[in-house]
Amino acid sequence: MELRAIPDSMAPTVVEKIDAELGRIEHRHGVSIGLAIESGSRAWGFPSPDSDYDCRFVYIAGLHTYLSPWRTRDVIETPLTGLLDVNGWDLAKAMRLLVKGNAVLIEWLMSPIVYRGDARFRDELRALAAEVADRNQVARHYLHLGARQWKLFGSGGSLKKVFYALRPAMALRWLHEHPDAAMAPMHLPTLLERCELPADLVSAVRELTDLKSRTREMGSGTAPAPIAEFIMAEFDRATEAFPKTPDRDLARAKALTAEFFRKQVIGN
Structure with a gap:
């Protein structure tokens, strides 16, 4: 089953351009886009009124590419337009x-906005990610990402x-709050709904989100106190709850991902 989930808020002309670019990529590079x-x-x-459209995809190259002794690039990048x-x-x-332990693929798999993809490919890849992802490493990915951004913001900024x-x-x-899971939603409103949070925090986040949705320039200032706290x-x-763990045995994770990879490549 083909996946497609585009909200009405997205400009149809821009979505058409993304669709066309994805088609050109498949044709030009001889790849199949799984998601x-x-x-x-x-x-x-x-989003802000002028937010970029950041399309990300996972692709499978032809079998001849993976069987060649000459390595090719493992990313496809297009010029910003x-x-x-x-x-x-x-x-x-x-x-x-x-x-x-990189959480980026997990985020892609959890995106609520899908341009194209195969439902079985995403479902099986989600199941694989849930099985092999290391909770502590994923959490520390978010910790390092967030702490870096908070430090850049400092005592005040945009x-x-x-x-x-x-x-x-x-x-x-x-x-x-979900000790048995390693794949958090990427959508902030969903996170708000699925966590036990103080009312003043939820209200402050929603007010700031509403402001961002209405203006191109939010201005500078300090973060609302409930959010900063x-x-x-x-x-x-x-830092304490998700400590850096010693190198774990990756044999099983590598075996499972290799099996999934071979299945997709041979099938394509």
């Missing part, structure tokens, strides 16, 4: 990063940058 999603602030749930940013990873690269620390902090809260508290707790 193409939106990865930026539109999928995160806090206006608001369009369209880039993707080879499935092999996606598998390697998933096993290493208010839109608050979201780049808030979303990782909210993902950490979700992981804390939440971000710092979650980062402090995550």
Whole structure:
């Protein structure tokens, strides 16, 4: 079954350009796109009126590419065109990063906005990710990402940058409240709904999100107190709750991802 989930808020002309670009990529590079999603602030749930369109995809090359002794690039990048940013990873690269604990592929799999894809491919890849992803490594991915953004924001700056620390902090809260899971939603409103949070925090986040949705320039200032306190508290707790673990045995994870990879390549 073909996947397609495009909200009415997205400009049809831009979506048409993304669709056309994905088609050109498949034809020009001789690859099959298994999943193409939106990865930026539109999928995160806090777009501005002028937010970019950040299409990301996972592709499978032809068998001859994987059997060649000459390595090819494992990414496909296209030039930035206006608001369009369209880039993707080879499935092999996606598998390697998933096993290493990189949460980017997990986020792509959880995106609520899908340009194209095969439902079975996404479902099976989600199941694989849930089985091989290491909770602590995924959490520390969010901790490092969020802490870096919060440090860049400092005591004050562009208010839109608050979201780049808030979303990782909210993902950490979700992981804390779901101790058996490693794949947090990427969509900020969904995280708000699925976590136990103080009312003043939820209200502050919704007000800031509404402001960002209505204006191209939010201006500078300090983060609302409930948000700032939440971000710092979650980062402090995550440092202890998700410690850096010793090198784990990756044999099983590598075997499972290799099996999935071979299935997709031979089938394509």
